[in-house]
Amino acid sequence: MAEDVIESNESEGLFNDFIENQLEDLVEHVVNEGDLDRLGDAGSDIVIEMDDIVPPTFVYDDEGAGAGGRGRGPGREKDRLRFSLPYERFMELVARKLGLPNLTKTGQGRIKELSYTFRTFGPVGVILDKRRTFRRALRSSIGLGVYDPAAGRFEVQFRRRDRRYRVPQRVERPRFKAVVFYMGDISYSTWGERLEMEKRLVGFIHHWLDFNYGAGNVDHRFFVHDVEAYEVDPDAFYRVSTAGGTRAAPVFELVGQVAVNEYDVGSTNFYAFYFGDGELFEDDASHIVGVLEDTLKPLFNRVGLVEVKPSRFSYLNREVEKAFPADPVIRLAQIKDKKQTVATIQALFGEAPHA
Amino acid sequence: MRSVRTDPLLSRLVKRVLEIARDLGRTVPEIRFFLLDGLEFAALLEKNVYPASPLNLWEGKRMAHRRHRIETGEETTLYYEVVQTGDPAYAYLNSANSPVIQASVMAHVVGHCEFSLLNVLRDAEPDRTERVLHLVRKAELARQQMGQKDYVEFWNACESATSLAAPRSQYNLDRTVETESRPSPGMATEETSSRRRPILPVFDTLTELLHPAEEPPFEREIRVRRRQQALGRRGYVLRAPCQDVLGFLRLYAPLSPAERRVLDYLYETRAPQEFVMRTQIMNEGWAMYWEKQIMLELFRERMIPGVIEYARVFSGVCAPRPYFQRNPYHVGYNLWCRIEEDLRHGRLTLEYQEETDLERREAWDRPVPVDPIEAMGRIVRTTTDAEFLRRYLTKEAVEALHLNRLPRPLAERMGIRPADAHRADDRWVWLEPEAVRQEMLRFYVHFHRPRIYVVDTEFRDGGLLLYHRDDGRTLRQDWIRPTLRNLNRIWKGPVALVTRSSLHAYAGGRYVQEEVEAVEFEEVRERMLRGEKALAA
Numbered sequence: 001m002a003e004d005v006i007e008s009n010e011s012e013g014l015f016n017d018f019i020e021n022q023l024e025d026l027v028e029h030v031v032n033e034g035d036l037d038r039l040g041d042a043g044s045d046i047v048i049e050m051d052d053i054v055p056p057t058f059v060y061d062d063e064g065a066g067a068g069g070r071g072r073g074p075g076r077e078k079d080r081l082r083f084s085l086p087y088e089r090f091m092e093l094v095a096r097k098l099g100l101p102n103l104t105k106t107g108q109g110r111i112k113e114l115s116y117t118f119r120t121f122g123p124v125g126v127i128l129d130k131r132r133t134f135r136r137a138l139r140s141s142i143g144l145g146v147y148d149p150a151a152g153r154f155e156v157q158f159r160r161r162d163r164r165y166r167v168p169q170r171v172e173r174p175r176f177k178a179v180v181f182y183m184g185d186i187s188y189s190t191w192g193e194r195l196e197m198e199k200r201l202v203g204f205i206h207h208w209l210d211f212n213y214g215a216g217n218v219d220h221r222f223f224v225h226d227v228e229a230y231e232v233d234p235d236a237f238y239r240v241s242t243a244g245g246t247r248a249a250p251v252f253e254l255v256g257q258v259a260v261n262e263y264d265v266g267s268t269n270f271y272a273f274y275f276g277d278g279e280l281f282e283d284d285a286s287h288i289v290g291v292l293e294d295t296l297k298p299l300f301n302r303v304g305l306v307e308v309k310p311s312r313f314s315y316l317n318r319e320v321e322k323a324f325p326a327d328p329v330i331r332l333a334q335i336k337d338k339k340q341t342v343a344t345i346q347a348l349f350g351e352a353p354h355a
Numbered sequence: 356m357r358s359v360r361t362d363p364l365l366s367r368l369v370k371r372v373l374e375i376a377r378d379l380g381r382t383v384p385e386i387r388f389f390l391l392d393g394l395e396f397a398a399l400l401e402k403n404v405y406p407a408s409p410l411n412l413w414e415g416k417r418m419a420h421r422r423h424r425i426e427t428g429e430e431t432t433l434y435y436e437v438v439q440t441g442d443p444a445y446a447y448l449n450s451a452n453s454p455v456i457q458a459s460v461m462a463h464v465v466g467h468c469e470f471s472l473l474n475v476l477r478d479a480e481p482d483r484t485e486r487v488l489h490l491v492r493k494a495e496l497a498r499q500q501m502g503q504k505d506y507v508e509f510w511n512a513c514e515s516a517t518s519l520a521a522p523r524s525q526y527n528l529d530r531t532v533e534t535e536s537r538p539s540p541g542m543a544t545e546e547t548s549s550r551r552r553p554i555l556p557v558f559d560t561l562t563e564l565l566h567p568a569e570e571p572p573f574e575r576e577i578r579v580r581r582r583q584q585a586l587g588r589r590g591y592v593l594r595a596p597c598q599d600v601l602g603f604l605r606l607y608a609p610l611s612p613a614e615r616r617v618l619d620y621l622y623e624t625r626a627p628q629e630f631v632m633r634t635q636i637m638n639e640g641w642a643m644y645w646e647k648q649i650m651l652e653l654f655r656e657r658m659i660p661g662v663i664e665y666a667r668v669f670s671g672v673c674a675p676r677p678y679f680q681r682n683p684y685h686v687g688y689n690l691w692c693r694i695e696e697d698l699r700h701g702r703l704t705l706e707y708q709e710e711t712d713l714e715r716r717e718a719w720d721r722p723v724p725v726d727p728i729e730a731m732g733r734i735v736r737t738t739t740d741a742e743f744l745r746r747y748l749t750k751e752a753v754e755a756l757h758l759n760r761l762p763r764p765l766a767e768r769m770g771i772r773p774a775d776a777h778r779a780d781d782r783w784v785w786l787e788p789e790a791v792r793q794e795m796l797r798f799y800v801h802f803h804r805p806r807i808y809v810v811d812t813e814f815r816d817g818g819l820l821l822y823h824r825d826d827g828r829t830l831r832q833d834w835i836r837p838t839l840r841n842l843n844r845i846w847k848g849p850v851a852l853v854t855r856s857s858l859h860a861y862a863g864g865r866y867v868q869e870e871v872e873a874v875e876f877e878e879v880r881e882r883m884l885r886g887e888k889a890l891a892a
Contacts (some may be wrong), residue, residue, distance in 0.1 A: 004356050006395040006406050008418040015415030055413065055514035056837035058805045058852075061829045086377070 020052075020093075023085070026050060027097040031204065032341050036332050045084035054082050091211040098342060100349045103212045103269070103301065112281070118166040125165025127136035132164040166269035178269040178301075179219040180209050181255045184237055185276030187226040187246035194309050195238060197338050201306060204235075204345055205273055213269070221258070225251035231258075248280055256295035270300040273348070279315030285319035292320065297329050304348040307334045356395055356406065359388035359448065365457055372461040375652045380563070380728065381469050381645065383442035384479060388461065390450045396437065399422045399447060403624040404439045405487045409494035409617070411510050419422060436460035440471035441483030444808065455661030456668060462649035466642030470634070473735050476523055478630040490620040497613035508844070509614055509684070513621050515841035519600035519807055522626045526598040526808060528606070533592040578886040589812075595883050596808035596822060596876070601625070603809050608846050618845070632802050633739045639686015641735060643673065648686075675757040677765075678791045689730065689756050690747050698727035710740030740797035753788035758795070760785050801826055807852075808888035810879055818862065820890060824876045825855055835859045836866050853890060 015199055026048060053069050056200045085093075094100070137158045141147035146155045180204055181268050220235040223229055229251035232240060251274070259270050280288075296303050324330040333347035334340075359365045369388055376383050390398060401418045402408040424430035438446040446464040448457050469477040480486075498506040521527060529537065589607075597603050605618045631638070647669070654662050673689070676682040696704045701721040703855050710716050734743065753759050759777065761769070766776070766784040773779035777787045806824040815822035819842070823830060835852060839861035843850045847861030856873040861864070871890065879889045 004406065006356050006391060006398045008401055008408070008414050009399045010410050011408070011415035012419050012422075013415070014410055014412050015419055018412055018415075024861060053416065055517075056834040056841065057515050057518045058807050058823065059831050059834060060803075060805060061831045164387055179698070234695070 002311070005178060008325055019083070020048060021170065023093055024097050024158070027090075027093050028342050031098070032339050040211065045086055046090045047082055047255055047277045049080050049082050052247050060207060087207075088211065091207065094208075100208070100346070100347075101351060103209070103349075118168055119173050119332070120167045120169045121164045122167040123161065123163060123165070125167050127166040129164045129166050133144045133158070133162055136162040136164060154163075155287070175270060177217050177263075177267060178209055178271065179221065179269040180205065180273070181258070182220070182222045182231075182237065183251045183255060183272065183274040183276075184222070184224045184247075184276075185226075185246055185248060186240050191340070197335055198343070199238060200338060200341055201275070201335070201344060203274075204341070205271075205304075205348070208345075220251050223251050223255060227315065229254040246276075246280060246286050248274070248276060249284050249291060251295065252288050252291040255301065256299070259299060261293075262303055265299060270296075271302050272296060272300055273304040273306065275306050275308055276316070278310045278316040280316055285316050289320055289323040292330060297324075297327075300329060302331065302348070303329060304331045304333065304349070306332075306344060309336055310334050357390050359390055359519050362390065365390070365448070365452060368454065368458045369461055369656055371653065371656075372458060372649055376462070376465045376645070377467075377647050379645070379648060381465060382472055383465055384441075384468050384472055386446055386464060386468055387443050388446050388448060388464075391447050392450050392598060393425065394422065396447065396449055397425060399437055404445075404447075405484060405624065406445075407488055407491045407493070408624075409510075409620060410498060410506075411489050413511075413514060415549070417719050431589055436463055438464045438467050439484050440468055440479050440641050441480050442481045444468045444471075444479070445484050452827075453661060453664065455659050458653055458659050459646055459650055459665055459668065462646040462653075464591070465649065466645035467638060469734060470638045470641045472730065474634055474637070474739070475737055476630050476634060476739060478627055478634075480685070482629075486758050487620070487623055490616070490623055493616040494620045497616040500613040501611075506580045506613075506675075510621075511617055512841035512844035515838045516601045516604060517621055517625045517846060518804060519598075520622060520626045521598040521600075521629060521688055522600060524598040526596050528597060528602050530602070531593065531595040531597040531666075532607075533594050534590060546706070553773070556835075582886065585810070593809065593812055595878055596810050596889070598806065598808050600687065600809055600821065604842075604845050609848075610845070612614075612745050613846075623700070633741070633799070635683045636681075636687040636690070636740045636826070637735065637743050639683040640689075640691045643669075643684050643688035644691045658854075665747065675760075677761050678753075678758040681758075686748075686756060690743070690752065693752060694731060694734070694747055695727050698725065698730050699882075703730075717820055741796065744792075744796055746798075748792055750792060751786040753791050754785075759788050759791040792830055807829055808876075808879075810883065814851055814888075814890070815849060815860075815862075818851055818860070819846045821850070821852045822876070822879055822889065823852060823854035836861065839866070858890075 072341045091135070101320065118127060121132060138147065139158045140159060140162055144157065146153055146157055182205070184198070206220055209220075220234070222232050222234050224232050224237060224240055225246070225248055227247045227250075231254075252272075255272050259265070259268075263270070263302055292303060305317055305320060307317050310317075317334065320330065321332055331348045333344045359369055373383060375385070398418060401414045401421065408414060412483070421430065427604070436446065436448065438444060443783070444464070444467075446461070446468075448460055452460070468479070485796065501509065591607055592851065601618075601622055605615070605622045608618075610618065650665060653659055654665075673685045674682065675685050694703070700719055700723060701707065701723045702719055704721075704723060706721075707716065707719055710719070761771070761784045762781070763773075763782055763784055766773075766779075770785060771786070774783055776784045778785045804825065805828075808822045809819065810822040811818075811820035821842075835854075836859065839850050839852060839859060843861045849860060851858055851860035853859075853871065856870055857868060859868050859873045873891060883889055
């Protein structure tokens with residue numbers, strides 16, 4: 001008893017498993033309703049709140065709900081549990097819950113990330129693998145005849161050569177590079193709920209790509225258009241607006257040019273997402289289809305066109321769908337309400353649709 | 356976790372503390388001391404002060420919460436002592452404490468162990484910790500037999516019943532349930548003996564008219580036969596309301612062997628908490644009293660330095676608090692000191708109580724030929740907190756221990772105006788001491804917990820009927836249904852609860868609430884003692 005350690009690790013593990021199950025149920029709610037803008041820098045923890053769990057008992061009406069506390073980093077307010085979740089873990093949960101596959105990565109960049117894992121075993125080392133050592137010792141002992149239950153011999157000899165140590169192995173992981181172009185239509189009234197939905201989607205895409213490629217490996221570039229296209233900084237992307245006519249094709253052309261001229265197409269993963277109301281001039285949609293066909297589709301991993309609160313005059317997606325039905329690269333979505341955020345994300349990043 | 360024997364200084368201290376305790380005439384069982392680090396201490400507390408526990412969600416939740424609080428600095432790991440009484444007793448010391456604090460903890464533990472051994476409720480079963488460790492293994496085996504999902508579900512259901520353990524209630528199993536091995540439970544025996552009629556010399560019509568039998572012999576015989584039939588069929592008969600609901604379920608619910616092991620563990624670990632509730636003030640006071648005596652002796656011998664540090668900790672532990680934040684160390688220690696003082700001056704006598712002259716009372720010093728320490732030991736042997744406070748927490752003691760004194764800002768926050776108070780100054784507000792005394796005594800009626808009793812086990816086709824004894828406070832309504840659902844999982848049949856004029860029933864996944872006629876507890880008790888149903892179906 002003197003060497004024993006008193007701990008509750010197993011029970012804590014059970015509790016953490018319980019919380020993870022609860023979290024998966026919560027993820028959809030967080031993506032739809034949570035404050036994605038404030039996810040913070042990738043790598044920071046995400047604070048999630050949920051109802052406390054307390055075994056029900058017969059108590060007086062004026063008593064509190066009892067004790068609480070939660071998870072990896074739990075805190076407690078009355079009847080609520082607050083706990084922080086590592087950013088990566090949260091994104092993994094999002095991917096699992098929303099059924100998002102890992103993004104395809106192309107371009108084996110010359111820069112490699114190095115790490116060491118203890119996956120191989122050798123006869124010398126520091127970390128003894130007890131299971132393997134015992135298995136080898138048992139095998140040797142059987143071979144030597146010192147362990148023979150039928151003859152009443154139960155000795156297991158541990159020889160130096162039976163020892164197996166965990167040996168560090170150098171692992172090289174290529175660093176992938178990605179660039180994502182966000183395109184926005186500033187001619188329509190982007191404010192209020194419409195702006196909030198757009199921000200929510202852009203925020204999620206931002207984090208999802210950062211999570212997949214590593215925060216430092218993704219360029220996020222913002223473009224807007226009315227009848228012409230411009231590159232803007234992230235804040236201006238949501239702020240600038242004009243009144244009057246709109247042509248979206250120039251922004252697709254500009255993005256195509258930037259991609260070809262400023263990035264190494266052989267080692268970069270390209271993503272582009274367009275947000276607008278879909279109300280365009282008559283020949284604009286067919287022009288966009290042409291740009292998509294000729295420039296973007298062969299080059300880009302994913303191009304998403306999202307009609308935000310579309311009207312009956314919105315026909316961009318209709319026209320594009322005719323040209324690219326169930327396309328694995330060109331993805332189309334409509335969002336009318338923030339509750340459709342998850343469905344929109346699934347349309348943009350989910351498994352390829354079947355024709 | 357390591358034995359204290361691995362530390363030479365602490366080992367010497369343990370030896371000396373026990374020697375001094377024996378020299379002071381203390382009855383000390385075998386005590387095994389262990390050293391723990393901060394997180395081990397936290398884990399031990401979550402395991403109800405046993406070194407191991409079966410896998411369960413709630414311990415995990417509390418421990419995760421506590422670990423987070425410790426890691427973020429919201430909670431200190433400076434727990435002073437934890438002891439599991441029994442024979443042997445297991446005491447756990449915090450390795451972060453200084454030697455003088457370790458010595459004080461050892462001395463404190465001696466007081467607890469003696470109290471548990473001597474007190475009328477006696478909480479020092481042989482090999483208690485060993486038995487619980489055995490039950491932990493059984494519960495782990497049960498987990499393998501039941502499968503993780505069923506096991507966790509069942510454990511969670513049992514958590515709803517753990518607050519319903521009352522092995523020391525006057526309505527405990529021994530006194531309310533008749534079995535083949537216990538044919539006359541205490542409650543029923545008392546009832547029949549109090550009703551025993553005098554033997555009448557003549558049996559005639561006039562006698563029967565003058566002294567009518569409360570129950571005709573024929574009906575009594577039918578009742579006895581029915582009870583015997585029930586006893587034969589189920590193995591038990593509920594003779595009176597049973598407050599030990601958890602104990603009842605553990606023995607009489609139709610559980611699988613694996614489920615019973617889980618319930619055995621929960622009952623064995625939760626049941627002793629009632630002893631703590633019923634004796635906390637006396638117990639902590641007794642431990643503080645003897646801790647101080649032993650420590651003074653250690654300081655006198657210069658066995659350890661640090662008298663200032665000890666004085667600081669002692670005064671912090673025994674700091675006065677208002678009655679609703681009752682500090683058992685402060686109340687208990689000071690009451691024991693007052694009792695000793697009164698005994699030394701002969702003030703706990705009828706003569707002193709009947710003295711009406713104030714001056715003579717104040718100057719009273721007529722020692723009686725009784726050893727005060729021995730007299731205090733007799734109090735330990737015969738009383739619990741309720742009686743202890745009733746006898747010795749006088750109005751003067753309430754004032755002297757500042758139990759009725761509140762800081763003025765706190766009083767204002769609580770809505771107590773100085774005009775409503777007993778008296779007030781710029782800093783403090785004093786409440787009426789007699790009212791405070793009565794309120795402190797009232798705690799021992801219900802321990803701030805609803806009083807729930809099993810009153811019928813064949814309610815509406817084999818249902819378990821629970822009765823909530825009305826204290827003037829309503830039960831939390833939205834928790835009744837999930838609690839009944841959990842009890843239904845244990846009882847495996849319909850479960851219902853009567854609270855005031857509401858009947859809440861859960862059966863076959865359905866929950867219903869209906870109005871019934873409200874019945875007083877005394878009426879329920881009478882009906883059951885007469886062999887009738889507690890509540891008409």
